[in-house]
Amino acid sequence: MAYKVVVVGATGNVGREMLNILAERQFPIADIAAVASARSQGDIIDFGDSGRELKVQNIENFDFSGWDIALFAAGSGPTKIHAPRAAAAGCTVIDNSSLYRMDPDVPLIVPEVNPHAIDGYRKKNIIANPNCSTAQMVVALKPLHDVAIIRRVVVSTYQSVSGAGKAGMDELFEQSRGIFVGDQSTPEKFTKQIAFNVIPHIGDFLENGAYEGYTAEELKMTRETQKILDPEIEVTATCVRVPVFVGHSEAINIEFEKPISVAEARAILRESPGIMLVDKREDGGYVTPVECVGDYATFISRLRRDPTVDNGLALWCVSDNLRKGAALNAVQIAELLGRRHLKKAA
Template structure:
């Protein structure tokens, strides 16, 4: 069965990547529409490497009736207005924003981790795509949790500027250039200079009304979303850092288990796990860095080692293309899962 697909926010970084991945994976498409704001109406955009171009349509006038799925990559403000309209018109929404993630009536899905949760999508006809840093982490955690039961996770992220969109990427480029030619710096997207620097601050700060006072919303998302996707019993504490890398998020993950698990056991499990690529050598360069994961589908795991400071502890390094597994790829995988489990049955 082929589907009628809408990509909302098609001209943005994630929207373009959605189009690329739909074409790459030869998603069964009967018809496809590229939709964005009035600023982009009438522009032509490539549908991956297919040689086909799509004319961008204005979301304000787009009729979602008769379309099967809409992949939203336009931010919470757009999703708040148009996702419920699309869902009410019978078009199932797969939303990349944070707006619906913690809604109890909206499944939050990583297909390698909790595919069965998609069965609840009919309550609102909306499916949420998790935060980019959460998505890659739970792909790594799921098989280990199944094997030994995860009690607690301590994670530090090293998140690329593409996680802040085109403006973030432009700012890193412009600041780097300004430093080399001696021009003045004037950060706009980030709170401090990002070129040749790191910033321990992503999203706004959480207030004292929660147990996470002093954390940022990005850090809170990682805890809450992991609990919803994987298990409410896992304790998660995160420190999220923006780094001067264009694409690719990295994470240093420390895991405390309920039951013993050796490094060799963990490596063997990860080696066979869906969505995971284990590259772990005890030698110079025997690990994956962000630049090596760009354009790839997998979540890469390296440096698996015992944590001798706690009982049943392991530490590992996790890298993934945040525009792909952290956003566009996961959304397309959700669409594939939805088609297999539900829409195909209804056809």
């Protein structure tokens, strides 16, 4: 069965990547529409490397009736207006924004981790895509949790500027160029200079409650991991923006309820879906963001015992945030939806 698919926010980084991945994976498409804001109406964009060009349509007057799936990469503002409209028209929404992630009536899905949760999508006809850093982390955690039960996770992220959109990428480029030629620039997208620097601040600071002093991005990682994987897992995160264009990295320390050896964890991860284990204890025997760009996998390296806690492991996790952290996961959800539900309804 082929589906009629809409990509909303098609001119942005994630929207373009959605189109690329739909083409790469040969998603069964009967028709496809590229939709964005009024300022992009009439623009021509490529449908991946298929050779097909799409004329961008205006979201304000786009009719979702008769379309099967809408992949939203438009941000929370437009999504709040148009996702319910699409869902009410019978078009299942897969949303990349944070708007619906913690809604109890909206499944939050990483297909390698909790595919069964998609069965609840009919309550609102909306499915949520997790935060980019959460997505790659839970792919790494899931197979280990199944064996030894995770009690606590301490994670520090090293998040690329593409997570802040095209404006973030442009700011890194312009600041880097300016430093080399002696020009000065004032930070606009980020709170401090991002070129040749790191910024321990992503999202607004929280003012009250148990997570006072954390940022919204850090709380997302906690709450989303609990919803996707297990509400009993404790997560504390420090999210840092780094001067990398694409690819998020994470240093993860895991405390388990049951003993698990490095050798056992290595064997489990090597056979787990969505994971590529590259763990050689030698110069260059690990993956960095440069190597992960354009790849579907979540890469695991630097796997070792954490001797500071009982049943502890530490690892390094890297993934292309525009792919697994956003566009790829959304397309995988669409594939899962087709296998579990849309074919049955056909």
